[in-house]
Amino acid sequence: MRDKVAKIVERRLKIADEGVIVQIPDYVEQMEYEIKRFCNLSKMPDDILYLWVDLVKELMITDMPNEDFAIDAQGPSNVSIGKFSYSNTKENAEKVMTDNHSKLVQFRRIRTR
Numbered sequence: 488m489r490d491k492v493a494k495i496v497e498r499r500l501k502i503a504d505e506g507v508i509v510q511i512p513d514y515v516e517q518m519e520y521e522i523k524r525f526c527n528l529s530k531m532p533d534d535i536l537y538l539w540v541d542l543v544k545e546l547m548i549t550d551m552p553n554e555d556f557a558i559d560a561q562g563p564s565n566v567s568i569g570k571f572s573y574s575n576t577k578e579n580a581e582k583v584m585t586d587n588h589s590k591l592v593q594f595r596r597i598r599t600r
Contacts, residue, residue: 488531489515495540500547500556507554511543514550514576518542521580527596535594542583549579 493511502508518539519531531539548556584591 488533488536489519492536492539492543495537496543496547499540500544502556504554507547507551511547514543514547515539517576517580518546518583521584522591522594525584525591526594528594532594538587538590538594542587545583545586546576546580549583550576 489512492515496502496511496515497508502511522528522531522535522539522542544556547554
């Protein structure tokens with residue numbers, strides 16, 4: 488399912504730069520880890536696919552503010568976001584998770600030991 492998430496992210500952000508494309512799997516795995524940790528999941532359920540895509544997109548936009556991504560707020564358009572270089576991915580991933588807490592709660596499982 489990771490490959491599917493990566494392809495959807497690439498399409499939705501209209502990424503053409505090969506240097507960015509090769510980084511997408513890292514962002515997909517980072518968000519998978521964060522989702523599994525937060526939701527107490529051992530594997531990703533199929534119905535979390537598009538939320539996972541949205542979280543990866545949000546992380547990439549936050550983490551790479553100097554890239555031109557197509558942001559689909561009111562339709563696709565190329566928008567240059569910021570002018571700074573890469574920042575702390577772990578902190579950004581935690582912020583994305585916090586910002587999307589209400590969406591993630593429905594997938595949360597009770598941890599059993």
